[in-house]
Amino acid sequence: MRGPQDYGGLPAGLVDPVKNEHEPTHWERRVDAIMLLLFDPKRRLARVDESRRMQEALGDDYHKYPYYERWLQAITWLLLEKGVFSQEELDKKREEVRARLEAERNG
Amino acid sequence: MSEHHHDHLNATHTHDGKPIQNDEPPSIEAESLETAVRELLMEKGVITADELRGAIETQEQRRPELGAKIIARAWVDEDFKQKLLSHGDMAVRSFGVDMKPTELCVVENTEEVHNLVVCTLCSCYPRAILGIPPAWYKRRDYRSRAVREPRSVLSEFGTIISEDRQVRVHDSNADLRYLVLPRRPPGTDDWSEEDLTELITRDSMIGVSEAITPGE
Numbered sequence: 001m002r003g004p005q006d007y008g009g010l011p012a013g014l015v016d017p018v019k020n021e022h023e024p025t026h027w028e029r030r031v032d033a034i035m036l037l038l039f040d041p042k043r044r045l046a047r048v049d050e051s052r053r054m055q056e057a058l059g060d061d062y063h064k065y066p067y068y069e070r071w072l073q074a075i076t077w078l079l080l081e082k083g084v085f086s087q088e089e090l091d092k093k094r095e096e097v098r099a100r101l102e103a104e105r106n107g
Numbered sequence: 108m109s110e111h112h113h114d115h116l117n118a119t120h121t122h123d124g125k126p127i128q129n130d131e132p133p134s135i136e137a138e139s140l141e142t143a144v145r146e147l148l149m150e151k152g153v154i155t156a157d158e159l160r161g162a163i164e165t166q167e168q169r170r171p172e173l174g175a176k177i178i179a180r181a182w183v184d185e186d187f188k189q190k191l192l193s194h195g196d197m198a199v200r201s202f203g204v205d206m207k208p209t210e211l212c213v214v215e216n217t218e219e220v221h222n223l224v225v226c227t228l229c230s231c232y233p234r235a236i237l238g239i240p241p242a243w244y245k246r247r248d249y250r251s252r253a254v255r256e257p258r259s260v261l262s263e264f265g266t267i268i269s270e271d272r273q274v275r276v277h278d279s280n281a282d283l284r285y286l287v288l289p290r291r292p293p294g295t296d297d298w299s300e301e302d303l304t305e306l307i308t309r310d311s312m313i314g315v316s317e318a319i320t321p322g323e
Contacts, residue, residue, distance in 0.1 A: 008227030008278065012251035015263045017315070020243035027133045031141055032239060033162035037154045041207075045153070048281035052229055067230070067245045069137050076144055085147045094143040101139055 004062035005055060031068045038075060046078050054078055169238040171309035174286065177202055177236065178312065179303040181213075182291045191288065204235050206284070211236075214277060215288040216317070221268045223261065223276045223314035224285040225253035231279035233286050237309055244313070254278060264315040287312050292320040 024032065038046040054074035055062065065073065080087060133141075148154045177199055181188035191198040195211030211233060214222040226232065227250050232240040243249050253260050257274045261267070268274055277285040289311040295303060310316040 005228050007247050007250040009255045010251040012248040015243050015246075015249045015252070015260055017241070017243045017264055020246055021241050024239050025133070027138060027141065028239075029163050029166065030145065030159075032166055033159050034141070034145055034148070034154070036162045036166065037158055043153065047208075048231070052281065055229070063247070066137075067242070069133070072137065072141055072144070076140060079144065079148075084153060085151065089147060090143060093147055094139050097142045097146065098135060098139040101135055101142065105135070 003056045004059055005052070028068045031072050035071060035075060038079075045082060045084065046075055050078055051075060166239060169234060169236070171237050171307075171312065172304070173202065173204070174233075174236045174309070174312045175304040175307035177204075177286075178288060178307045178318075179300045181288055182303055183300045188288070195286070199236065206233075206235055209233075209235075209282055209284050211284055211286060212277070213286045213288050214275070216290045216314070218272070218290075220273050220275055221314065221317075222285075222287045223253060223257050223274060224279060224287060225250060225276060226279040227251070227254055228278075228280065231281060231284060233284040236286060237312060241309070261315060264310065266316045287314040289314075289318040292318050294321060 035046070035051075037043060039048075051071065051074045054077045055070050057077075058065065058070065058073070062070065076090070079085060080090065145154075145159070149156060149159075177191070180202075181191050187198065191213050192215055195213045196206045198213075199206065199211060209231075214224075216222055224232075226244075230240055230245040232244065234240070249260065254276050257276050258268060261274070279285055289307065291303070292306055295306070306319040306321065308316060308319065311318045
């Protein structure tokens with residue numbers, strides 16, 4: 001069965017390499033750095049196959065997520081599954097962070 | 108922590124030297140999730156702010172220029188080239204590159220064969236050598252079509268491979284990463300190793316283009 005990630009050979013549009021090229025944003029670099037650390041030998045909290053399993057679990061939503069948002073969602077689920085933090089801790093922290101970011105953006 | 112490194116992170120260029128700025132903030136959803144995860148990881152002692160800064164710097168240092176040095180060495184040193192083709196992981200160690208936990212497979216372009224690298228399932232890429240993959244490499248259009256109609260895809264990069272050369276497509280995976288060894292351009296026999304690196308672009312090591320031919 002073809003999963004949502006399995007694009008190989010399907011019809012698709014032009015690659016447009018000029019348009020689809022940008023240096024990573026600061027935010028993307030932060031997500032990338034978090035991933036690098038979680039994958040490293042010191043922590044080994046994530047592996048490529050585990051992360052892919054989580055991304056593929058997105059199902060049809062897979063296509064809707066921009067690349068780094070998909071990775072971020074995958075590692076978040078992985079960290080929850082591994083008990084690094086709980087859903088309650090994440091929800092609480094996220095609410096607090098969101099209020100702070102909104103204040104920053106509006107300020 | 109990003110503010111501190113703002114100027115440094117901005118000092119980046121594309122493979123052809125044009126600076127590109129992209130500092131658009133992500134959605135509040137995405138930014139709040141990333142910030143929450145990062146702060147929880149720090150509070151729990153899983154990662155430190157120093158480690159995070161270090162990781163960003165590590166990624167910054169992994170740029171296609173490193174790959175160009177490896178390819179230029181292979182062009183001037185036959186023994187190194189043979190080692191690179193047979194035991195890629197070991198050969199790149201002399202350039203300070205650690206491929207672990209993945210393996211490196213270097214594929215050589217010849218008069219008969221042109222190689223193209225893709226990852227249809229995700230975005231596997233020799234990041235330890237070339238850095239973060241370009242956005243198009245991670246997008247659906249490239250991933251879908253590179254394996255079905257590689258010559259059309261190549262033409263979208265302005266690369267025309269003559270019909271008498273075979274186009275071989277390599278689908279990367281979680282454990283195995285490919286790097287293309289492009290053909291050394293004609294008219295460069297007396298070029299130094301250092302000068303040769305200027306002809307080797309990121310795209311030529313992915314296989315969507317060939318190395319730059321001087322004067323063209």
